[in-house]
Amino acid sequence: MAQTPPLPWSAPAQPPTTPDETSSARARVPVQRSSSRQGTLPALDTTSAPFPGLSPRDQPPSPDAVRIRRTMAEVAPVAEKVTSYFHALLFVRHPGLRPLFPASMDAQRDRLLRALLTAAEHIDNPPVLVDYLQNLGRGHRKYGTRAEHYPAVGECLIGALSKYASGSWDRETEAAWVRAYTTISQVMIDAAAADELRAPAWWFAEVVSHDLRTPDVAVVTVRPDQPYPFLAGQYTSLETPWWPRIWRHYSFASAPRSDGLLSFHVKAVPAGWVSNALVHRAHPGDVIRLGPPTGSMTVDHTTDSGLLCLGGGTGIAPIKALVEDVAEHGARRSVEVFYGARTDHGLYAIDTMLRLQQSHPWLSVRAVVDQGARLRFPEAVRAYGPWHDYDAYLSGPPGMIRSGVDTLRSFGIPSERIRHDSVEELVLAQ
Numbered sequence: 001m002a003q004t005p006p007l008p009w010s011a012p013a014q015p016p017t018t019p020d021e022t023s024s025a026r027a028r029v030p031v032q033r034s035s036s037r038q039g040t041l042p043a044l045d046t047t048s049a050p051f052p053g054l055s056p057r058d059q060p061p062s063p064d065a066v067r068i069r070r071t072m073a074e075v076a077p078v079a080e081k082v083t084s085y086f087h088a089l090l091f092v093r094h095p096g097l098r099p100l101f102p103a104s105m106d107a108q109r110d111r112l113l114r115a116l117l118t119a120a121e122h123i124d125n126p127p128v129l130v131d132y133l134q135n136l137g138r139g140h141r142k143y144g145t146r147a148e149h150y151p152a153v154g155e156c157l158i159g160a161l162s163k164y165a166s167g168s169w170d171r172e173t174e175a176a177w178v179r180a181y182t183t184i185s186q187v188m189i190d191a192a193a194a195d196e197l198r199a200p201a202w203w204f205a206e207v208v209s210h211d212l213r214t215p216d217v218a219v220v221t222v223r224p225d226q227p228y229p230f231l232a233g234q235y236t237s238l239e240t241p242w243w244p245r246i247w248r249h250y251s252f253a254s255a256p257r258s259d260g261l262l263s264f265h266v267k268a269v270p271a272g273w274v275s276n277a278l279v280h281r282a283h284p285g286d287v288i289r290l291g292p293p294t295g296s297m298t299v300d301h302t303t304d305s306g307l308l309c310l311g312g313g314t315g316i317a318p319i320k321a322l323v324e325d326v327a328e329h330g331a332r333r334s335v336e337v338f339y340g341a342r343t344d345h346g347l348y349a350i351d352t353m354l355r356l357q358q359s360h361p362w363l364s365v366r367a368v369v370d371q372g373a374r375l376r377f378p379e380a381v382r383a384y385g386p387w388h389d390y391d392a393y394l395s396g397p398p399g400m401i402r403s404g405v406d407t408l409r410s411f412g413i414p415s416e417r418i419r420h421d422s423v424e425e426l427v428l429a430q
């Protein structure tokens, strides 16, 4: 990792805050502005990487990382209280920020803490952290977030953490959090500023078709109001007119099309406000909003290795897009798709997949249905190997991704050749 000097606005250590609302003591998070530096972690952890031969993952944790993880461990059992208190502080101290959040905060509750946990988890791994934060910064444009909002959020976040991690909170911990938050927010602000020059904060898109495939799964096709560049295998965030400011993730179910239309496979899940609205309320003519494309589950076209693709339930959507992408590149590489469902009825896209198989001799599609099966998905895939030469793509429920990664590794596929979307994002996709 290239070391960069601390930024001029790096915060000095602050005295511990008293989180009580009656106290005037507040952590001061410096005001950030756009910097020209991209892709680096400027202020945090200048004592890290003492063993240059080791990858970031294997380095011993820096002192800041140790303090941050200690805080996270202390607040983990009371995560809900921390997020509620954080939002209460934010809305009381900065009422002007309330309209940026959904009317009901239920759906929003643990998003912030999850984002922080992810950042804290990778605090000593700048390439992973920077990539994650840049996406987060770009993604925040659609909420109307501006650079001047970040210090307010940081101050309230530190207020909430200091209250609920009081057992380990001290001057050094607070200084570590101020440094970490300053760095995190700067990377996000820079990514948003760079993105502003090349893309809108969001796209409007009109529903042009709505195809109810089962009582709870719909294929929704939309026409964006402006060109929407993306790669097969990526996903986007989507807001319906019925639940303003509640955004959910869906994968593109097709590779980019010449007519510019985008399709999504949506399953209505219990308490899934957005998914129920999309399946049961949306009609042609309705207008939704889309955030920017994101995700790295894309095909590596520099190799001709075979592709082993596992799609569970509506997780088949991006797998279909990947198949179309391979077809468009004209590469003669073998693509083996396993489509998992709990019942026959759940295989709502099997006809489409079998049609693709008919047109492409390099493609094989197999359905794996749990009901009555001897071996369940994804273990059932083992019988068709060997797979050690394949690149693997996994898409489906979080439990399937977790067990799928273990299963594929047991087939001899190295971790770096197994691609899937972040499990944290999937949990938030309902």
Ligand SMILES: NC(=O)C1=CN([C@@H]2O[C@H](COP(=O)(O)OP(=O)(O)OC[C@H]3O[C@@H](n4cnc5c(N)ncnc54)[C@H](O)[C@@H]3O)[C@@H](O)[C@H]2O)C=CC1
Pocket: 249, 250, 251, 252, 264, 265, 266, 267, 311, 312, 313, 314, 315, 316, 317, 318, 340, 341, 342, 346, 368, 370, 376, 377, 378, 395, 396, 397, 398, 399, 400, 401, 403, 404, 426, 427, 429, 430
């Ligand atoms: N709609 C979309 O664009 C995308 C959706 N997803 C995710 O895919 C999921 C789809 O949900 P459903 O259609 O209800 O799928 P589901 O719950 O009916 O399961 C589909 C398949 O995954 C297997 N599976 C489920 N849990 C498992 C576990 N713990 N271990 C091993 N296998 C397991 C099932 O046996 C079945 O074969 C959702 O979590 C969604 O967030 C993922 C990518 C894209």
